[in-house]
Amino acid sequence: MSQKRIDRAQVMRLYGEGLRATDVARAVGADRAMVAQIIRDHGGSPAARMAAKCIDLNVVRSLVELGLSQPAIAAELGVNEDAVRAAVKRAGLSRPAPPPPLDAVERREARRMRDSGMSVRAIARAFGRGSRAIRTALRPPRRARIPRQMLIAIHMRAAILDMAAAGATSAEIVARLRISESVVRRLRRASEYPPRWNHVDAGRALVLRAEGVRPAAVARLLGCSVSRVMSISRERGVGRGALGRKAEALLLDGMPVSEISRLLDADPDAITSALRQRAAFRAKREGSAMMAARP
Structure with a gap:
C-alpha cells in the first residue's frame, strides 16, 4: 500500500x-512523526521559529520581569504560547510564579462574560490569564460540610444535652431515648459534656451472658453499652464465640462432639452450631486475607 505524498x-x-x-x-x-522529520530536515527548531517571528529575547525577558504570564506575553507579541515558552527557556529565565487567583470583582466579571456567551479562552485573553485560572474562578462555591452530629433533629439534640447536663451517663441516654450509642458519643464529644459510663458489674454480666441473655438486653439491664458487654464476654471467654473457640480446640485434639458437649456442659446442637459458625468465620477471614494479598 503506497503512502500518501x-x-x-x-x-x-x-x-x-x-x-x-x-x-x-x-x-x-499525515503522521506526526513524518511531519516532525520533515521539519527537522528543513532546519526547523524553536530558535528558527523565534527568528521568523522576530521575537526579541530582551523584550521577553523584560516582560517576564514585569510579572506577565506566558499567555499574556504571547498576546502582547502576537505569537503563540509555544514560541514564548521556547523563548523563556532559551533566555535562561526561570518559570515565573503563577499569578494570584482572581479576586471577587474579577470572578463576578468572568461569570458575567461567560453568561454572555464568551468562551473560556476569550475570557482568559481578556484578563491576560491562563484558561485554568478562569475555569477555577467559574466553579461554583463549595458547600460547607455539615457535621454529622448536627444532622440530628433539634428536639433530640436538646434532649440529649439536657440529660448530659443533668449528669446522666451515655448508657442511660441511649436506654431512655432509644437512639444509637454512636450518636450520643459524637454529640457529647462536640459539646461540653464528654462521655462517661457507670461502673459495670462484670460478674453479673457474665452470669447473664452464660444464661443466654443477648448482649443488648444485658446492656440495658446494667446501664452500660453493648460494646462494653461484648468486651467483658471476650475477656472472660463467655458467649457463643467463646464456646465455638473452646469446642474447636477440643475437636482439633480429636475429641468427639458428644464428649465436647459433656465437658463444656452445653447442648450437642449448640456445639455443632458454634462449630459451623467458627468454620464460616475462618473461611471468611482466609478469603479476605487472600484478596488483600493479591497484587
Missing part, C-alpha cells in the same frame, strides 16, 4: 505560521 512546502509554511507539529500533521492529514 506529503507536500513539504505546505508543511514548512504551516510550521512557519506558528502551528505545532501535531497541528500541521492534522492539517495535511
